[in-house]
Amino acid sequence: MEKVRVRFAPSPTGGLHVGGVRTALFNYLFARKHKGDFILRIEDTDQTRYVEGAEQYIFDCLKWCGISPDESPENPGEYGPYRQSERKHLYRKYAEDLVRKGHAYYAFDTPEEIEAMREKLKSEGKGNQQYGYAVRHTMRNSLTLSAEETEALLKINFPHVIRIKMEPNELVVFEDVIRGRIEMDTSSVDDKVLLKADGMPTYHLAVVVDDYLMKISHVLRGEEWLPSAPVHIQLWKYLGWGHQMPKWAHLPLILKPDGNGKLSKRDGERLGFPVFAMHWTDPRTRETVKGFREFGFLPEAFLNLLALLGWNSGTEQEIFSLEELTEQFSLERVHSSGAKFDFEKAKWFNHEWIKRTPASGLLPLVTEIYRERGIENTEAEKMAFVIDLIKDRCTLLPDFWDQGYYFFQRPGSIDVTPIVSKWNEKKDLFFNELIRTLEVMDFWNSANLEHGFKEIAAVNQLKPGELMLPLRIMLVGGKFGPGVFDIAAVLGREETIERIRQGLAELP
Numbered sequence: 001m002e003k004v005r006v007r008f009a010p011s012p013t014g015g016l017h018v019g020g021v022r023t024a025l026f027n028y029l030f031a032r033k034h035k036g037d038f039i040l041r042i043e044d045t046d047q048t049r050y051v052e053g054a055e056q057y058i059f060d061c062l063k064w065c066g067i068s069p070d071e072s073p074e075n076p077g078e079y080g081p082y083r084q085s086e087r088k089h090l091y092r093k094y095a096e097d098l099v100r101k102g103h104a105y106y107a108f109d110t111p112e113e114i115e116a117m118r119e120k121l122k123s124e125g126k127g128n129q130q131y132g133y134a135v136r137h138t139m140r141n142s143l144t145l146s147a148e149e150t151e152a153l154l155k156i157n158f159p160h161v162i163r164i165k166m167e168p169n170e171l172v173v174f175e176d177v178i179r180g181r182i183e184m185d186t187s188s189v190d191d192k193v194l195l196k197a198d199g200m201p202t203y204h205l206a207v208v209v210d211d212y213l214m215k216i217s218h219v220l221r222g223e224e225w226l227p228s229a230p231v232h233i234q235l236w237k238y239l240g241w242g243h244q245m246p247k248w249a250h251l252p253l254i255l256k257p258d259g260n261g262k263l264s265k266r267d268g269e270r271l272g273f274p275v276f277a278m279h280w281t282d283p284r285t286r287e288t289v290k291g292f293r294e295f296g297f298l299p300e301a302f303l304n305l306l307a308l309l310g311w312n313s314g315t316e317q318e319i320f321s322l323e324e325l326t327e328q329f330s331l332e333r334v335h336s337s338g339a340k341f342d343f344e345k346a347k348w349f350n351h352e353w354i355k356r357t358p359a360s361g362l363l364p365l366v367t368e369i370y371r372e373r374g375i376e377n378t379e380a381e382k383m384a385f386v387i388d389l390i391k392d393r394c395t396l397l398p399d400f401w402d403q404g405y406y407f408f409q410r411p412g413s414i415d416v417t418p419i420v421s422k423w424n425e426k427k428d429l430f431f432n433e434l435i436r437t438l439e440v441m442d443f444w445n446s447a448n449l450e451h452g453f454k455e456i457a458a459v460n461q462l463k464p465g466e467l468m469l470p471l472r473i474m475l476v477g478g479k480f481g482p483g484v485f486d487i488a489a490v491l492g493r494e495e496t497i498e499r500i501r502q503g504l505a506e507l508p
Ligand code: GLU
Pocket: 009, 010, 011, 043, 203, 207, 220, 221, 222, 225
């Protein structure tokens, strides 16, 4: 088999949507699995849609996910440049070659002329108002003008584009690795512009020329590009490269949670979940949306959940490391039907990954969350211990704050509601005795604390079960947290005693 070379080819037009990252991931996995190359190519030929910062954002997202390209604008290989805007000089000759071969033509129509054509077709009740085989012989182009006229217009640099000449009633047939045999009729496709008046290629020309020049072996891209496939396939053939055409694989759409249509940024806003990989600030509106990273997802979990949006291993296994995904991934196991996005399931993946990640791996992330909330001096050893104590209770990274801040700062208020109605003098006496015992306890650890606590309860003929909730509420402020003696062990003698004292003061 020829060397596998695949590309992720985003346009820098905004934040990177989960669908985009999933495309990048599948390309990455396919390349790794086949010991091939994973290329990042920036498709920025549409300057009107160019958004400041969007390119850097793509680099940063891939870095955060840990799926770095082998060749990219940042790390060029021998097929550069990797930004289409920097390849502008390459494309014209291919477009002109197509004109020479009769598969494309110069079109000199002004926007007004095109608009007039559309209006006319509309008034005649024609549903299809595209610039294509049905109307091109009525327009101002090198098919209707004489060679001399065309030459003269080109000479004076009359604004023009180059359009593909799509032959109608042809069946474009190709094998999609995921979807099988696909047949598409060329009649529904218009004469797409290949080269614009400013000399920039359009996406259609650039994608084909670059996939050819960069020796791309497989095109793995979203299903939304399927309607463009006939144009691309015809271009491959018209340019004389048909025998080198890459294999096609159109990945299933990622659908809204209810399965009704493609997942959009707006769904995330409406339903309160992230749709972008990382936070994205639109430079024009300054509007910021939080991404998976800011919601508190681990990159491992993010990749894992993305991999299963459209692919499965054929087994019950759901948790996969990037290495396992690389070993097990195959395009044959990618489904053709859309994959519903389920945020609850996404959180489940994160919870599983938090549980599996050693405290040392979580430490910098959790420390940062505490720092952002004003707690700077979280001693690393203590924090690592706390992380291990509470990580089973954390689904998203900010939960490490809610589940653990009281180890580092006294709770602002404590909620005694669950215990106040059953509070009595005996309990009050118990806690006072407990304080005296704790003051002189030899070895401050969880086991000794539990032992001492239960002994005093027995002497006072009280059930330890009834005393544990009050102790918990005094120490953490509410009905949550890990084992209460573990908590006291971490808090230390002085702080534990002080919190019990303060708790007693709030009770009758
Ligand atoms: N530039 C296209 C995009 O923005 C790439 C489509 C393709 O992979 O051919 O997704």
